[in-house]
Amino acid sequence: MNYLYHLQIFYLSIFHPSKLFERINRLPWYQGLLHEWIDEVEIAPQSRLLEIGSATGVLSAYLFSKYEVTSVDNAPKMIAKAKENYPHIDFQVADASHLPFKDEAFSVVVASSLINLVEERQEILNEMLRVCKRDGKVLLLFPLEGFSDDALLQVSSDLELKGFSQMALKMWHKMAKKMSVGAVEDLLKESDFKILSTKEYLNGMVGTVVIGVI
Numbered sequence: 001m002n003y004l005y006h007l008q009i010f011y012l013s014i015f016h017p018s019k020l021f022e023r024i025n026r027l028p029w030y031q032g033l034l035h036e037w038i039d040e041v042e043i044a045p046q047s048r049l050l051e052i053g054s055a056t057g058v059l060s061a062y063l064f065s066k067y068e069v070t071s072v073d074n075a076p077k078m079i080a081k082a083k084e085n086y087p088h089i090d091f092q093v094a095d096a097s098h099l100p101f102k103d104e105a106f107s108v109v110v111a112s113s114l115i116n117l118v119e120e121r122q123e124i125l126n127e128m129l130r131v132c133k134r135d136g137k138v139l140l141l142f143p144l145e146g147f148s149d150d151a152l153l154q155v156s157s158d159l160e161l162k163g164f165s166q167m168a169l170k171m172w173h174k175m176a177k178k179m180s181v182g183a184v185e186d187l188l189k190e191s192d193f194k195i196l197s198t199k200e201y202l203n204g205m206v207g208t209v210v211i212g213v214i
Contacts, residue, residue, distance in 0.1 A: 021055040021056050021078065022055075022056040022058070022081065022085075023164070023168075024168050024172075025055060025056060025058035025059065026058060027164075027165050027168060028165075029159050029161065029165065029169065029202075030168075031058070031062075033201050033202060033206060034059050034062070034112060034141070035062060036201065037112075037139070037141055037199075037201065037208050038059075038062070038063065038066075038110070038139075040199070041137065041139060041210055043066075043067065043107075043108055043137070044107070045066065045067075046066075046067060046068055047067050047068065047107040047108050048067070048068045048070075048105070048106050048107050048108075049063055049067040049068065049069050049070070049106060049107065049108040049109070049110060050069075050070050050071070050072070050099075050101070050105070050106040050108070050109045050110070050131060050132075051063060051069065051070075051071040051072070051109075051110045051111070051112075052071075052072055052073075052096050052099075052109065052110070052111045052114060052124075052128065053072075053073055053096065053111055053112065053113070053114035054071035054072060054073045054078070054079075054082060054091065055073055055075075055078050055082070056078055056081040056082050056085060057071060057081070057082030057083075057085050057086050057089060057091060058085075059110075059112060060082065060086065060089050060091070061085070061086050061089065063110065064086070064088070064089050067108070069089055069090065070090045070092065070101075070106070071089060071090065071091050071092070072091070072092045072093070072094035072096070072099070073091075073093065073094075074093065074094065074095050074096065075093075076093050079091050079092065079093045096111075096114065096118070096124045096127060096128075097118075097120045097123040097124050097127055098127070099127045099130075099131055101131045102131070103130055103131065104130075104131070104132065104133045104134060104136075105131050105133075106131055106132055106133065106136065107132070107133050107135075107136045107137075108132070108136055108137050108138075108139065109128045109131060109132045109136070109137075109138045109139070110138075110139045111128065111138075111139070111140055111141070112141045113141060113142060113143070113176070114140075114142075115140050115142055115179070115184070116142035116143060116176065116177045116178060116179045117176075117177055121183075121187060122187055125138075125184075125187050125188075126191070129191060129193055129211070136212070137196070137210055137211065137212050138193070138210070138211040138212075139208065139209075139210055139211075140184065140208065140209045140211070141206060141207070141208045142178070142179050142206070142207060142208075143172065143173070143176045143177075143178045143179075143205060143206055143207075144178060144179075144180065144181075144200065144204060144205060144206060144207040145178045145179060145180045146180075146204075147173065147178070147204055147205045149173075151203055151204060151205065152169070152170060152173045152205070154203060155169070155202050155203050155205055156169060156170070158203070173205065180207075181195070181198050181207055181209060184209050184211075188211065193211050193212065194211070194212065195209055195210070195211055196210045196211065196212040197209075197210045198210075
């Protein structure tokens with residue numbers, strides 16, 4: 001049965017990535033991770049917030065319940081699905097390395113599972129910092145280097161995962177590009193920003209960084 005879920009995820013990733021992202025983003029363990037991450041950061045109510053790499057907009061909808069939200073993704077099909085799901089939210093197709101916004105346009109910039117995937121990490125982080133106000137915050141979430149197969153089994157057991165949900169977690173661990181907090185620190189060496197806080201989730205599978213002005 002697990003082999004069938006593996007094939008299903010692989011098929012969707014090749015032919016229907018928007019459907020795969022939509023399904024994964026609605027899994028309880030993934031939504032719980034994202035909501036806990038956002039809720040633990042001090043953000044003023046009704047702050048103007050930018051989400052980069054919004055996919056089909058599931059996290060954007062949660063953010064919209066608290067803040068004024070603009071969301072971007074470079075995949076037109078993802079944005080089309082997001083607009084269909086949440087027509088009241090401002091979704092735009094945009095390249096994260098050339099954001100179509102003025103300097104200091106947002107109080108908070110959020111990127112979940114993006115910075116670890118891209119080749120232009122420095123350029124994209126620079127753009128996040130450019131569009132963020134000098135008293136604002138940039139929030140990053142990414143899979144952590146060093147997470148083991150044994151730790152994955154423990155997380156899956158702790159969450160009592162089965163079926164598609166279990167396989168999605170396993171394939172994220174196996175296939176996702178990973179990075180370290182140190183890699184984020186290296187990207188910030190030449191900037192006017194610094195890491196304010198870090199935290200691990202899912203027993204060390206995922207790391208988060210909050211960046212602020214010095």
